[in-house]
Amino acid sequence: MTYIITETCVGVKDASCVAVCPVDCIYAEDDDVLMFINPDECIDCGACIPECPVNAIFAEDDVPEDQQPWTPVNYEYFQVGREETISKFSGIIAEAKEKNRDSEHANAALYS
Numbered sequence: 001m002t003y004i005i006t007e008t009c010v011g012v013k014d015a016s017c018v019a020v021c022p023v024d025c026i027y028a029e030d031d032d033v034l035m036f037i038n039p040d041e042c043i044d045c046g047a048c049i050p051e052c053p054v055n056a057i058f059a060e061d062d063v064p065e066d067q068q069p070w071t072p073v074n075y076e077y078f079q080v081g082r083e084e085t086i087s088k089f090s091g092i093i094a095e096a097k098e099k100n101r102d103s104e105h106a107n108a109a110l111y112s
């Protein structure tokens with residue numbers, strides 16, 4: 001199994017989860033608007049879940065139905081490639097970013 005980062009991380013990406021992950025398996029480039037969990041490295045410890053201010057992280061088996069499009073985003077980022085994945089899922093990423101624009105946790109640097 002693995003853990004999955006979903007819609008509400010987009011445009012927030014505050015890295016609180018990164019700070020607690022014991023195996024450093026949560027990644028993103030500076031230009032990315034969300035974080036991604038490497039499914040081959042995640043040890044399913046759950047430590048990241050309570051750290052997320054927007055409840056974006058779920059165990060793969062617990063991802064709510066409306067968030068399931070984010071499961072392949074996390075997988076493909078590592079298994080297919082960053083550029084291809086950002087391009088393939090640009091629609092839902094842009095939609096989520098717009099949706100989260102007014103979140104109290106929105107990261108202004110990602111909206112400039």
Ligand code: SF4
Binds near residue numbers: 003023025041044048
């Ligand atoms: S479940 Fe544990 S290992 Fe997996 S991303 Fe979260 S903190 Fe890291």
Ligand code: SF4
Binds near residue numbers: 005012018051
């Ligand atoms: S803690 Fe939540 S919002 Fe922050 S980077 Fe991790 S998944 Fe995204």
